[in-house]
Amino acid sequence: MEQNNLILFFMSYIFICHLIFFTLAPQAEARAFFVFGDSLVDNGNNNYLLTSARADSPPYGIDYPTHRATGRFSNGLNIPDIISERIGSEPTLPYLSPELSGERLLVGANFASAGIGILNDTGIQFVNIIRIFQQLQYFEQYQQRVSALIGEEQAERLVNEALFLITLGGNDFVNNYFLVPFSARSRQFALPDYVLYLISEYRKILLRLYELGGRRILVTGTGPIGCAPAELAQRSRNGECSPDLNQATDLFNPQLVQLLNNLNAQIGSQVYISANAFAMNMDFITDPQAYGFVTSKVACCGQGPYNGLGLCTPISNLCPNRDLYAFWDPFHPSERANRLIVERFMLGSTQYMNPMNLSTIMLLDSTTT
Numbered sequence: 001m002e003q004n005n006l007i008l009f010f011m012s013y014i015f016i017c018h019l020i021f022f023t024l025a026p027q028a029e030a031r032a033f034f035v036f037g038d039s040l041v042d043n044g045n046n047n048y049l050l051t052s053a054r055a056d057s058p059p060y061g062i063d064y065p066t067h068r069a070t071g072r073f074s075n076g077l078n079i080p081d082i083i084s085e086r087i088g089s090e091p092t093l094p095y096l097s098p099e100l101s102g103e104r105l106l107v108g109a110n111f112a113s114a115g116i117g118i119l120n121d122t123g124i125q126f127v128n129i130i131r132i133f134q135q136l137q138y139f140e141q142y143q144q145r146v147s148a149l150i151g152e153e154q155a156e157r158l159v160n161e162a163l164f165l166i167t168l169g170g171n172d173f174v175n176n177y178f179l180v181p182f183s184a185r186s187r188q189f190a191l192p193d194y195v196l197y198l199i200s201e202y203r204k205i206l207l208r209l210y211e212l213g214g215r216r217i218l219v220t221g222t223g224p225i226g227c228a229p230a231e232l233a234q235r236s237r238n239g240e241c242s243p244d245l246n247q248a249t250d251l252f253n254p255q256l257v258q259l260l261n262n263l264n265a266q267i268g269s270q271v272y273i274s275a276n277a278f279a280m281n282m283d284f285i286t287d288p289q290a291y292g293f294v295t296s297k298v299a300c301c302g303q304g305p306y307n308g309l310g311l312c313t314p315i316s317n318l319c320p321n322r323d324l325y326a327f328w329d330p331f332h333p334s335e336r337a338n339r340l341i342v343e344r345f346m347l348g349s350t351q352y353m354n355p356m357n358l359s360t361i362m363l364l365d366s367t368t369t
């Protein structure tokens with residue numbers, strides 16, 4: 001009797017260990033992940049281009065596992081990396097990386113490029129960047145490569161079952177409309193009309209992603225761009241967020257949510273999921289101490305007021321503990337801020353994730369396929 005109980009105990013122990021191993025270990029067939037957009041989600045495509053929009057020298061990457069600059073605009077991991085972590089997947093490789101070949105294609109790919117926007121004329125000062133139409137063309141090329149590897153039918157299935165993330169819009173304001181006083185776009189459009197134009201162009205991009213096979217597409221609105229240290233340094237006298245830029249996001253974000261709702265209704269399925277990046281960031285921007293940050297106004301790496309002027313370079317001021325800063329550089333959150341953001345992607349209420357959060361999506365998709 002004693003011995004039987006002991007055997008039973010060990011058998012269940014082994015069973016539980018297996019269970020833990022199989023639920024925690026990254027699954028070989030974790031769903032693929034595709035990333036499109038700008039510097040907030042670029043994993044290093046710009047390293048391969050002649051452009052000034054790059055993050056491939058120190059102190060970028062100082063807290064990355066390799067402690068090397070990878071092209072991510074972060075001290076460590078960025079938002080797509082942490083999403084990959086949460087779906088049990090390897091981080092997405094930049095599409096231009098020579099390492100992205102063979103079996104590694106099946107993990108997905110990252111097509112994002114720092115500096116780009118919805119419009120082709122956004123970020124022209126960065127010269128050589130992968131504009132969104134080019135990102136979509138690369139995605140078609142990717143699908144041909146995967147088809148050659150696993151067959152057309154399997155490739156289509158991989159794409160249909162994948163998770164997508166697209167982050168666009170911030171640069172259409174900071175690196176276009178508001179880049180210089182009397183910019184071409186600001187002379188052409190009053191702000192509300194510019195936003196209407198952006199939304200109508202974004203609609204085409206989002207529909208194209210659906211045509212190309214996307215069935216679960218996370219779409220982020222713009223964050224509180226007027227509160228970034230770069231804008232505090234240039235547009236704020238007392239440390240208040242820039243009203244001009246926040247007015248732009250106030251116009252843009254609700255119309256984007258409306259667009260996604262309309263597209264879902266038109267398709268008859270919840271393909272597009274809106275992530276309220278504004279609210280996700282505002283939580284720790286309005287009360288940094290509540291989230292363990294010493295400040296949300298001063299960037300860890302930079303120079304000038306709020307460390308918000310110019311770029312983060314080897315000769316910039318650099319804070320000793322990046323976890324205490326909401327902003328890593330004048331525009332981009334620190335890894336710890338990115339973790340707070342992805343936490344809301346995973347578990348957030350409809351205020352953050354509409355119509356549902358990523359943990360709900362993962363549950364739904366695991367039971368329907």
Ligand SMILES: *[C@@H]1O[C@H](CO)[C@@H](O)[C@H](O)[C@H]1NC(C)=O
Nearest residue numbers: 118119120121131133134201
């Ligand atoms: C942007 O460029 C692509 C081709 O590169 C073109 O198809 C698209 O219509 C352009 N968008 C606008 C708004 O001009």
Ligand SMILES: *[C@@H]1O[C@H](CO)[C@@H](O)[C@H](O)[C@H]1NC(C)=O
Nearest residue numbers: 347348349350356357359360
């Ligand atoms: C989000 O995630 C939490 C925890 O998994 C869940 O309780 C909640 O209902 C979800 N909300 C939505 C809107 O999906």
